[in-house]
Amino acid sequence: MPKQKKKQPRPERREARLKKARAWVPTYAGSHLVRAYRKKFGVDPACALRDLGEIGAIPPEKLAVMQRSEQLRQEAARRKREERKQQAVYDRYPDSDDTFFFIAGYTPGGAPYGVTWEEMGMEPWGGLDGDSE
Numbered sequence: 001m002p003k004q005k006k007k008q009p010r011p012e013r014r015e016a017r018l019k020k021a022r023a024w025v026p027t028y029a030g031s032h033l034v035r036a037y038r039k040k041f042g043v044d045p046a047c048a049l050r051d052l053g054e055i056g057a058i059p060p061e062k063l064a065v066m067q068r069s070e071q072l073r074q075e076a077a078r079r080k081r082e083e084r085k086q087q088a089v090y091d092r093y094p095d096s097d098d099t100f101f102f103i104a105g106y107t108p109g110g111a112p113y114g115v116t117w118e119e120m121g122m123e124p125w126g127g128l129d130g131d132s133e
Contacts, residue, residue, distance in 0.1 A: 022055050045070050
């Protein structure tokens with residue numbers, strides 16, 4: 001089995017990456033500089049933008065717009081993850097709602113009846129958020 005390289009500390013890796021990037025950017029001929037930088041150096045979008053801004057490959061005005069766009073994308077992805085997680089909890093407990101811990105049935109008029117969250121001594125969805133597993 002081949003020997004693995006020792007990883008350099010983060011600041012040294014970053015400095016080495018920036019040094020290589022300064023030489024690489026002028027040779028890049030494509031139209032997706034950030035995407036190519038991410039692929040070549042194996043960094044996330046925020047790091048790529050920060051590095052490219054630092055070496056002057058992207059003008060400051062365009063960099064600010066791109067960073068704001070990336071921030072909005074990350075926030076939307078986080079909200080979507082949280083919504084999926086919450087929906088998974090709701091799907092796991094189909095016989096519950098915001099009033100009833102357990103819906104035993106429905107009256108002929110369509111009103112639910114059963115055990116309420118208050119009768120259980122719990123807040124709605126309290127302790128059922130899936131974090132305990």
